[in-house]
Amino acid sequence: xxxxxxxxxEFIQGTTAKSVPPEVLDHAKVRMLDVIGTGLAAxxxxxxxxxxxFVSGSSGPATIVGHPDRVAPIDAALVNATLMNGRSExxxxxxxxxxxxxxxxxxxxxxxxxxxxxxxxxx
Numbered sequence: 001x002x003x004x005x006x007x008x009x010e011f012i013q014g015t016t017a018k019s020v021p022p023e024v025l026d027h028a029k030v031r032m033l034d035v036i037g038t039g040l041a042a043x044x045x046x047x048x049x050x051x052x053x054f055v056s057g058s059s060g061p062a063t064i065v066g067h068p069d070r071v072a073p074i075d076a077a078l079v080n081a082t083l084m085n086g087r088s089e090x091x092x093x094x095x096x097x098x099x100x101x102x103x104x105x106x107x108x109x110x111x112x113x114x115x116x117x118x119x120x121x122x123x
Contacts, residue, residue, distance in 0.1 A: 035084050035099035039065040042086025051082040062111030073108035080104035 002010070017025070042048050043066045052064065055075035062076030063069065065083050084100035 031099045032103060035103045036065055038087055039080060039083035042083045045086045048082040048086045051079045055079055062108045073112040076111060077104045077108035080107060
């Protein structure tokens with residue numbers, strides 16, 4: 001019997017941009033814009049700036065939202081997560097902010113592999 005992780009991996013591996021319903025893609029775009037906007041609004045706050053200082057000296061292909069820094073993907077994920085959680089603005093379910101948990105990692109991976117959104121997905 002396949003594990004839950006194996007089933008998820010199989011599902012994700014088989015997902016293409018064309019297989020995702022347009023309304024789901026539209027919803028995902030809005031969620032992403034919301035989370036990135038929250039991150040931009042959190043620039044200059046104490047915790048995100050502390051995280052950014054913590055990774056100073058890092059170098060790599062990934063970016064920190066709203067800053068020119070290019071750092072290692074793991075460092076970008078850390079700082080972006082603090083930015084996207086830096087303010088009390090939730091994108092879903094009134095009390096949770098799942099985009100703030102998932103999008104920093106996704107952006108870091110995209111930065112690592114120079115992905116460009118839908119264009120980089122298999123057809």
